[in-house]
Amino acid sequence: MKLDPFYLIVHSAAWIERLVPLGVKLVQLRIKDQDEASLRREIRASKAVCDSHGCQLIVNDYWRVAIEENCDFVHLGQEDLAEADVKAIRRAGVRLGLSTHDGAELETALQAEPDYVALGPIYPTILKAMKWAPQGLDRIAAWKQRLGDIPLVAIGGLTVERVAGLFAHGAQSAAVVT
Numbered sequence: 303m304k305l306d307p308f309y310l311i312v313h314s315a316a317w318i319e320r321l322v323p324l325g326v327k328l329v330q331l332r333i334k335d336q337d338e339a340s341l342r343r344e345i346r347a348s349k350a351v352c353d354s355h356g357c358q359l360i361v362n363d364y365w366r367v368a369i370e371e372n373c374d375f376v377h378l379g380q381e382d383l384a385e386a387d388v389k390a391i392r393r394a395g396v397r398l399g400l401s402t403h404d405g406a407e408l409e410t411a412l413q414a415e416p417d418y419v420a421l422g423p424i425y426p427t428i429l430k431a432m433k434w435a436p437q438g439l440d441r442i443a444a445w446k447q448r449l450g451d452i453p454l455v456a457i458g459g460l461t462v463e464r465v466a467g468l469f470a471h472g473a474q475s476a477a478v479v480t
Contacts, residue, residue, distance in 0.1 A: 303397070303417050305453045306358070307469065309477035315347035317480055322357045328475065330377055332362040345371050360399060369394040377420070380407050388414050399455070403434040408448065416452065420477065421445050423458020424468065432458070439471045446472030 306328035312318055313332055322329060331348050333341055345361060349371065352359040360375040361368040365386050368376040377399040378386055391398055397417040402408045411419050425436050436459065446454050456468040457477035465476050 303453060305418060305455065305475040307475050309455055309457075309475040311362075311457075311477055311479040313480070315344045315351070318348045318351050318359075321480075322351050322355045326355075326357055328358045328360070330360040330362050330477075332377075332479075333364075338367065341367060342371065345373065349373065365391055365396070369396055375399065375417075377401070380410060383410065383414060402445070403432075403437075408445065412448075418453040418455055418475075419445070419449055420455040420457055421473075422456065422477075424456045425459025425461075425464060427459040439467050442468060442471040442473050 309328045309330065310321060310326050311330040311332050318329055318331065329352065331345060333344055341364060345367060349359055358375060359373060360377050361373050362377045363382050365376045365378065369391065373396060375397045376391060379401045383400060388398065398414065399418045399420060400411040400414060400416045401420045402411050403422065421437055421442060423432055423434065423436050424438065424442065442454065442456055453474040454472060455475045455477050456473035460476055460478055468476050
C-alpha cells in the first residue's frame, strides 16, 4: 500500500472542507469528545469532500462508526487497539493504521497486521504532553527495517526543514496536526 507523503490531521469537517480542495490527498479526522450524532455528521461531511476530491479519509479512534459509515480507514492508538475488534474491522474491509512509541507497542501493532504504522514523536512537540522522549531519525530507520513493506508514518515536532530527513530514513509519510 502506498500513502501520500503528506498526512494531514484535523479536528473537524470544516478543516477538511477548506484544505482538501487545495490538493490534500491524505487526511485524518481526529475528533475528541463529541456525541455520536455530531461525530457521524462530521464523518459524513468529511467523507463527501474527500470522495469528491480523491482524498483518503482516515477516521481516528471510532472504529465502529467508521465501519457503519463505510469509511475506508481507521487509525487507532494502543489503548484503542486493545479494545477494538480487529477481526470486525478487517471483515468490513476497513484498513487499519496504528500508533507506536516504543518497541513493545511496535510488536503489539505488528500482531494486528496494520496497513501502516505511525511512529512518534520524532522531535519534541508542543501538541500534547508525551511520556516518550523524541524518537529521532535513527528510530525511523530501525522501525522501517522491522516493518518491511508496511508504510511508516512519522509524526511529532515536524517542520518543513525536517521532512527530507524523515523520508531519507525510511518514512513514507509525514503527519502534521492543524
